[in-house]
Amino acid sequence: MGEISLKLNGKLETRDVADNTLLVDFIREHVGLTGTHVGCDTSQCGACVIHLDGVSVKACTILAKQAEGADITTIEGLADGDALHPMQEAFHENHGLQCGFCTPGMVMSAVEMVTKNKDISEDEIREGLEGNICRCTGYHNIVQSVKAGAAKMGGKN
Amino acid sequence: MYSTKYVKPNSTTEALEAIKSLGEGKFLAGGMTLIPTLKQRLASPDGLVDISGCKLDSIADEGETLKIGAMTRHVSVAESAVVKKAIPALAKLADGIGDRQVRNRGTIGGSVANNDPSACYPSAVLALKATIHANNRSIAADDFFTGMFETALEDDEIIESISFSKPTKANYVKFPNPASRYAMVGVFVAQFGDEVRVAVTGAGEGGVFRHQEMESVLSSNFSADSVSSVNIDSDGLISDLHASAEYRANLIKEMTKRAVGQIH
Numbered sequence: 001m002g003e004i005s006l007k008l009n010g011k012l013e014t015r016d017v018a019d020n021t022l023l024v025d026f027i028r029e030h031v032g033l034t035g036t037h038v039g040c041d042t043s044q045c046g047a048c049v050i051h052l053d054g055v056s057v058k059a060c061t062i063l064a065k066q067a068e069g070a071d072i073t074t075i076e077g078l079a080d081g082d083a084l085h086p087m088q089e090a091f092h093e094n095h096g097l098q099c100g101f102c103t104p105g106m107v108m109s110a111v112e113m114v115t116k117n118k119d120i121s122e123d124e125i126r127e128g129l130e131g132n133i134c135r136c137t138g139y140h141n142i143v144q145s146v147k148a149g150a151a152k153m154g155g156k157n
Numbered sequence: 158m159y160s161t162k163y164v165k166p167n168s169t170t171e172a173l174e175a176i177k178s179l180g181e182g183k184f185l186a187g188g189m190t191l192i193p194t195l196k197q198r199l200a201s202p203d204g205l206v207d208i209s210g211c212k213l214d215s216i217a218d219e220g221e222t223l224k225i226g227a228m229t230r231h232v233s234v235a236e237s238a239v240v241k242k243a244i245p246a247l248a249k250l251a252d253g254i255g256d257r258q259v260r261n262r263g264t265i266g267g268s269v270a271n272n273d274p275s276a277c278y279p280s281a282v283l284a285l286k287a288t289i290h291a292n293n294r295s296i297a298a299d300d301f302f303t304g305m306f307e308t309a310l311e312d313d314e315i316i317e318s319i320s321f322s323k324p325t326k327a328n329y330v331k332f333p334n335p336a337s338r339y340a341m342v343g344v345f346v347a348q349f350g351d352e353v354r355v356a357v358t359g360a361g362e363g364g365v366f367r368h369q370e371m372e373s374v375l376s377s378n379f380s381a382d383s384v385s386s387v388n389i390d391s392d393g394l395i396s397d398l399h400a401s402a403e404y405r406a407n408l409i410k411e412m413t414k415r416a417v418g419q420i421h
Contacts, residue, residue, distance in 0.1 A: 019163035055261040131256025
């Protein structure tokens with residue numbers, strides 16, 4: 001056990017955790033933010049993707065202790081009050097989900113890849129979503145959503 | 158995951174002291190293999206020594222060689238202008254590992270120390286005549302990989318960096334498993350003047366290996382056509398639910414042809 005402190009969606013969170021606590025369990029169970037999902041729990045599906053110091057990572061494959069002092073954003077941290085993030089809006093408008101279970105991870109991956117490459121191509125989007133699995137949509141609407149989200153975020157494609 | 162201890166030292170000296178004091182400890186780099194292994198309870202170390210604070214994240218062009226620190230993440234190698242200029246095939250290899258979230262965390266040192274038989278990096282280490290710099294000695298690539306998940310590293314040794322020799326030309330081509338993206342077969346071809354080195358990952362029961370016959374054929378005639386004449390023996394190749402040894406033997410030939418055909 002030991003205390004860790006990290007910034008979660010702009011707010012400092014300090015908790016006592018066991019050394020083997022996963023970051024995703026810290027977020028969901030200790031802090032109570034359940035938007036980050038656990039799908040496969042084996043680093044394949046991407047439902048648990050969050051941003052750790054600005055880069056997308058799978059929160060089921062990191063120990064909470066490894067994130068000591070980090071700046072973390074989860075799906076709950078994207079919207080500005082009631083105003084959705086442009087990528088969330090794009091998923092809404094393009095029906096980029098069915099059951100919605102994979103959506104938090106999809107959106108977090110999408111935001112990172114577009115932030116790094118705002119004129120992203122469809123091929124790059126498909127490649128970029130390699131680590132996110134959806135069992136409902138067949139991906140078409142998700143890819144369309146990311147494209148629309150990229151345009152809203154200032155991209156030219 | 159079994160209960161374990163976690164420590165994060167600030168230098169390799171401290172990391173080595175920590176691992177000694179832990180009983181059976183493990184170094185934790187990016188954790189992309191180790192953490193899933195712990196979650197499946199396939200390992201139960203007394204403690205984890207996180208080496209991400211040990212300042213081992215670096216990329217330096219040193220003239221004849223390119224030196225990469227052990228904690229350098231795949232994304233950093235893939236996006237590095239220095240790597241792209243010195244050994245573009247290495248940047249390409251890093252850009253094809255796992256998925257973007259794995260590349261954002263996984264490290265070169267972790268991959269090489271783990272020596273997964275399907276990992277991409279060991280093939281580059283072997284083909285590019287790399288030297289593995291551990292805390293107290295340097296080990297040539299040809300002496301480093303000793304078997305599946307086995308290396309010449311002792312329990313109290315830690316990789317600090319890896320120096321790759323700059324080739325005249327090189328290329329890496331893999332046939333990724335459609336689900337995991339691990340290499341079913343990956344072939345790294347490197348040309349150093351008249352010398353050609355061909356390293357194969359994903360295929361050997363003993364892990365990564367150099368294909369001597371391919372090397373000698375390509376040394377005398379460097380072309381995709383000359384690869385066709387090589388007979389690939391399926392003895393000693395992995396046979397599992399993803400592919401038979403014969404299928405992998407054929408993939409070795411095909412991946413080598415592609416690597417040679419598209420080399421630059």
